[in-house]
Amino acid sequence: MTNKIKVLYVDDEHLNVLLFEMNFSKKFDVLTGKNGLEGLNLLNKNPDIKVVISDMRMPKMNGLEFINKARENFSDKKYFILTGFDITPEIREALENRIILKYFMKPFNMREIEGAIYEVV
Numbered sequence: 001m002t003n004k005i006k007v008l009y010v011d012d013e014h015l016n017v018l019l020f021e022m023n024f025s026k027k028f029d030v031l032t033g034k035n036g037l038e039g040l041n042l043l044n045k046n047p048d049i050k051v052v053i054s055d056m057r058m059p060k061m062n063g064l065e066f067i068n069k070a071r072e073n074f075s076d077k078k079y080f081i082l083t084g085f086d087i088t089p090e091i092r093e094a095l096e097n098r099i100i101l102k103y104f105m106k107p108f109n110m111r112e113i114e115g116a117i118y119e120v121v
Contacts, residue, residue, distance in 0.1 A: 004029040005121050006048050010039040010066060011055035011082070016106070020053075023110050028117065035059070036066030043074050050121050053104070053113070056083040056091065064094055071099065078120040080113075082106060 006029040009020045017032045024030050031046060033039040035058055043049060052070060054063035061069075067079045079099065081091060084106035094100045102116050 005050050005117060007051045008039060008042055008049045009053050012058040036061035039066055040070060043070055049077060051078045051117050053080045053082055056081050064090055067099060082108060
């Protein structure tokens with residue numbers, strides 16, 4: 001059996017983390033963090049993470065701030081943002097500059113996220 005793709009999901013909302021784990025842990029090796037700092041620690045400890053999906057709105061460090069920090073040391077990862085709101089100029093700019101590959105709307109569409117992960121890995 002091949003190793004599952006390792007995916008890091010960062011979200012401050014516990015329910016979203018549980019839903020993500022329930023929906024994706026059969027197909028992917030899912031790691032989760034509650035905030036950007038936890039996300040950065042997990043990236044340091046797990047160099048085999050291939051895909052990072054972060055919620056946009058989090059306290060202290062928003063999703064794009066976390067991704068920009070993560071990219072300084074982990075530019076080889078594929079980054080996505082998840083938002084419950086319409087696309088913002090900040091998210092649009094991150095897409096145009098290829099900081100993130102795509103953004104997903106909440107509630108998340110499992111097929112869309114799964115397809116995007118397989119597409120980039």
